[in-house]
Amino acid sequence: MNKVFNNADDAISDVHNGAMLLLGGFGLCGLPENCIAALVKKGVKDLTCVSNNAGVDDFGIGLMLKQHQVKKMIASYVGENAEFERQLLSGELEVELIPQGTLATRCMAAGYGMPAIFTPAGIGTEVAIGKEIRNFNGKDYLMEMAFDADFAIVKAWKGDTMGNLIYRATARNFNPAMAMAGKITVAEVEELVEPGELDPDHIHTPGIYVHRIFQGVNYEKRIEQRTVRKFED
């Protein structure tokens, strides 16, 4: 069993045109930066990308949008990206906006081997159009399908060569649920260690879910909204 790849280029080399990708991260936090850069370099096209946000104009998935690599974007919030908005309004980009909890839980369902979930999010709204509604204990729920994605691409803080992952702070976000949901899961980590160096009690994503892992480089970790307080506060 060798899950270790040299770099992002090798780890995503078989991502094909038209593939469906789950991409971890919330805003620019916990983004698989190395893999996104490799996908941009590879120039693979007609992708369906599932990610909570669409990056900003010059970082994250925004870089792939700029090159017209994304055919369809499935996200919950896309506010910070002018190029995204332009492509959406001009019809170049297909967009499906879904509730954030629905997005996360559709990933989780895939990782737990469940075909669908029932959630009240979106009942009575345009999100419910065309979807099955079931009533449980007097409350309506929408049936939402588990994602069936070709690749999940996630970022963790530390990982070992067995594929076990540990995340840091709120850079965890969508990464664990997505890591569980890919037919092939690629994990990039800030620090790749040998088996035994991570405490088994502290593993967030067990390595069984991770097919490929590599040591990332040159993390930019851009901050979207730098907010601070003054010392006298």
Place this chain on the structure above:
Amino acid sequence: MLDKIGIAKRIAKEIKDGYYVNLGIGIPTLVANYIPKNMDVVLQSENGLLGMGPFPFEGEEDPDLINAGKQTITMLPGSAVFDSAMSFGMIRARKVNLTILGAMEVSENGDIANWKIPGKMVKGMGGAMDLVASAENIIVAMQHINKAGESKLLPQCTLPLTGINCVKKIVTELAVLDILPSGGFKLIERAPGISVEEIKQATAGKLIIEGDIPEMVID
């Protein structure tokens, strides 16, 4: 009339000791500054944190530590971090006691619209649809009147809905109103210096006024 800070201060009075609270972006974020110091209140940020603290001191920003508005934040002692699926799990399972969020429109039966203006704005619903569909107690913080001078408290919402029959209370620059289970905005308090007549004129939906309406007390 209240300013944004006044609205935040008034909403803070609805928070009780021991509450887990989710604060939306905008005025709701300000509420955190006015929670009484003697109360134990835990703030949930739906990107995966319980125990959100204030903004970091300059130079101590951590790109791995942000809130749902993507602002750099800190963690208080006793914080817990979790993934997005669990975050919405605890929201769906009604572990969060109070949700405070903004709105573009609220209807007299508690429907809320706050995610889309067709043809103009497509930012998305983020976590708002999940929150309003599951929260036991939802308070909306918003302006009574929009920039075009039209009431945002309506018989029915005109914008695409975020959720239905869910808002329990609204705090605006003019008033505090409860939404009755049978429908209608029940006027609870007036903002300082605002008359019942002014609130009537600013409310397009069914307004219920019973007896004398007290003026808000804000510290």
